[in-house]
Amino acid sequence: MRSTAQIKSHPIHPILVAFPIAFFTGTLLFDVLAMLSDKPNFRDGFSVTAYYMSIAGMIGAVLAAIAGFIDYLYTVPPESSAKTRATKHGLLNTTTLILFFIAWLLKRGEHNSYYLITGLELVGFVIMLFAGWLGGTLVYRNQIGVDPRYANAGKWKEERIHTSDKEIEVANTDELKLNQMKLLHINGKRIVLAKTENNYVAFDDRCTHRGGSLAGGAMICGTVQCPWHGSHFDVTTGAVKAGPAKENIATYPVNERGGKVYIVL
Ligand code: FES
Structure with missing residues (x-):
């Protein structure tokens, strides 16, 4: 069924999710590099990159969540297996956002621990992968956001x-x-x-x-x-x-x- 948050039938949520996925993945990678690096200059560079990637990821996640929540409310059929799946998808992604936010707050403190920060991000990353898998099922199997055309029957109304x-x-x-x-x-x-x-x-x-x-x-x-x-x-x-x-x-x-x-x- 056609997405509610869409531009000319193109759902906005799948367009936006690429950003938090890319930036949160980058955040984790650069924090791992910072943790492994023994050169202070490199370590600081990796940490700063991860810090700003984390901000970009959180902004992207909030924007994606807004579009996704509109579709959750108005597009995903109520009392359906897709609604249950979409609820899990949203809660897991919210958990990812919270974990990266906590990790980001820890980086701002004076006594931050690379192990704790990277651990939180790793957990958030794994949860994000699972949530993404559910999101794929919502699109490719449940056809949420798909605007069907068939048998010359005209556009979605x-x-x-x-x-x-x-x-x-x-x-x-x-x-x-x-x-x-x-x-x-x-x-x-x-x-x-x-x-x-x-x-x-x-x-x-x-x-x-x-x-x-x-x-x-x-x-x-x-x-x-x-x-x-x-x-x-x-x-x-x-x-x-x-x-x-x-x-x-x-x-x-x-x-x-x-x-x-x-x-x-
Ligand atoms: S939900 Fe319609 S056939 Fe399964």
């Missing part, structure tokens, strides 16, 4: 609606092409509006297997396929047509009148 109405206007009747979907956030609830050969339909965005976003899948001939493990659902009845999902998805009444499409909740 998404809208947030806050209302107390029971019948909610969600689109113009000519807004979607055949087999195109639109992800709606109605008072925080994720619902997919889709156009079939016969009419408009609405169904829960959440796959009943592990919570994949159906809006990020593919729809054809009245069937939507989950992008994570391939479950098929009938978009009119919500019935499972193929597993691994076993439970049906919820569907919602849709009315069309006066050139507008309405969902009844």
Whole structure:
């Protein structure tokens, strides 16, 4: 599903994470060199380089975290395996940031210990590697931030609606092409509006297997396929047509009148 923090469909978080990864790695390397060096001039040079790399890494990490947190809140499907994975990813990266920050504070003190500082950075580096692995899974398997195109069905569509109405206007009747979907956030609830050969339909965005976003899948001939493990659902009845999902998805009444499409909740 398309990232919320994006520029022309390019997610900002993966662009920014390269900076803390590079600078924190550099920080550790230069502090190791400083620790191993027996020449005071070299040692001081390595230490100063590591000190400023650490600052750059922390700034990059905070910026990456802001973009990542926006996607965590608004893009990663709620109550899904990806949400659990994204929570671990965020907490581990926060731990890395804290460890490098503590190491940086220690460097500012008068009696700093190379062993303690480098040890903290090494632990932070290893945690960062594991967090990065989880981040890769979120992108390459869970497709967080992927903007899908399929079957001439047009670009990703998404809208947030806050209302107390029971019948909610969600689109113009000519807004979607055949087999195109639109992800709606109605008072925080994720619902997919889709156009079939016969009419408009609405169904829960959440796959009943592990919570994949159906809006990020593919729809054809009245069937939507989950992008994570391939479950098929009938978009009119919500019935499972193929597993691994076993439970049906919820569907919602849709009315069309006066050139507008309405969902009844
Ligand atoms: S989450 Fe597994 S098939 Fe949808």
